[in-house]
Amino acid sequence: MTTVDGRRPAGRWRRVDGWRTDGRAVAAWGVGYAVFGAGCALGGTALFGAAAVGWAVVAVGLAAAAAGAVLGAAGPGRAVRGVLWTLCGLAVAGAFGLLMDAITLLFGQGVDSGPGAAQHVLAALGAGLLAAAARSGTAPSAGSRSAGPRSAAPRPAPSAAPRPAPSDAPRPAPSAASGAVQLTALAGSAAFVPYVAMKLCWASGGTFAGMSGAEMHAASVRNGASGIWLTLESWGLDGTALLAGLGVFLLWGLVRPWGQVFPRWTLPLAGRPVPRRLPLVPALLGAATLAPYGVVGVGWSALATAGVVEVPPGDFPTAADTLLVAWIGLGAFAVYGAALAVAARSYWRRTAR
Numbered sequence: 001m002t003t004v005d006g007r008r009p010a011g012r013w014r015r016v017d018g019w020r021t022d023g024r025a026v027a028a029w030g031v032g033y034a035v036f037g038a039g040c041a042l043g044g045t046a047l048f049g050a051a052a053v054g055w056a057v058v059a060v061g062l063a064a065a066a067a068g069a070v071l072g073a074a075g076p077g078r079a080v081r082g083v084l085w086t087l088c089g090l091a092v093a094g095a096f097g098l099l100m101d102a103i104t105l106l107f108g109q110g111v112d113s114g115p116g117a118a119q120h121v122l123a124a125l126g127a128g129l130l131a132a133a134a135r136s137g138t139a140p141s142a143g144s145r146s147a148g149p150r151s152a153a154p155r156p157a158p159s160a161a162p163r164p165a166p167s168d169a170p171r172p173a174p175s176a177a178s179g180a181v182q183l184t185a186l187a188g189s190a191a192f193v194p195y196v197a198m199k200l201c202w203a204s205g206g207t208f209a210g211m212s213g214a215e216m217h218a219a220s221v222r223n224g225a226s227g228i229w230l231t232l233e234s235w236g237l238d239g240t241a242l243l244a245g246l247g248v249f250l251l252w253g254l255v256r257p258w259g260q261v262f263p264r265w266t267l268p269l270a271g272r273p274v275p276r277r278l279p280l281v282p283a284l285l286g287a288a289t290l291a292p293y294g295v296v297g298v299g300w301s302a303l304a305t306a307g308v309v310e311v312p313p314g315d316f317p318t319a320a321d322t323l324l325v326a327w328i329g330l331g332a333f334a335v336y337g338a339a340l341a342v343a344a345r346s347y348w349r350r351t352a353r
Contacts, residue, residue, distance in 0.1 A: 019136035023072025026133045027065045034061025045115045076136045088130035094123030099289035174257035177346040185255045188339025192244045195332040199238035210317035219315045254343035287341035294334025
């Protein structure tokens, strides 16, 4: 289709090229993900504790490859988008544990499983590709409204002056989240106070839940803690307490205007510019990991408190001590993870333009 002046409506063709590019990317990822899963399954490599999970990875990969092929050939129909969003959710679930892998590598420790860590990375990559593909063509650009053959009168010739790039458009003024979202952020921050106090108590040589700082240090050595981790403990610091502080900083950056100071960079994706909202990368990764981990952990703690399941004491003197620490740690992860998800959604909506 061309306009009356003989030119193609640029916006429409950018959208077509966009979903074709997304379709190819998703199909390529799906094939690679399926091959990886088949290799793990046939080789007996456990993913999430079972080698059979590799076949589930194969199924997701093949479904993604098929959906990508349909998207590239027929465009983003409603059914295709539904399949893509479903697969995106499965990929997000498959990426669970990526944050834990990153933390262990940050402190110089090796990951529990190399293939498992690779699966987390592949799943996270797939989640991003599937989400981008599911959104292909959802927002027609201004150029797609150009007059078609049905227009009765010719339009004036377009100006020779180039249109400003989306990244050059005026940016909306930084804004704060709503009061309700900021209260959620306050709850997420407060949830870490007992956790940080507990960790710093041990790091400074104090005793909590029947465990002294010296005993905790010995347990860290016994469990293979890295030199960086042990050095921080010798300074009276705890690595996870420092990460909790960074997490609270990220949380408030998502809900306050000062968190929108990042440049509105763009990157080519599916033939169209897409804003890069940098704080959302760690926010979504953290929410996808900590929220389910904490919620499931709190549920387990509740069952253990009710006597439904047995609590192994582990490194602590008694099961009650273990349960106390579990409530503090897992409760913090659950509340903070949920608050991070709410704050990330608010940040996304406030920076959408």
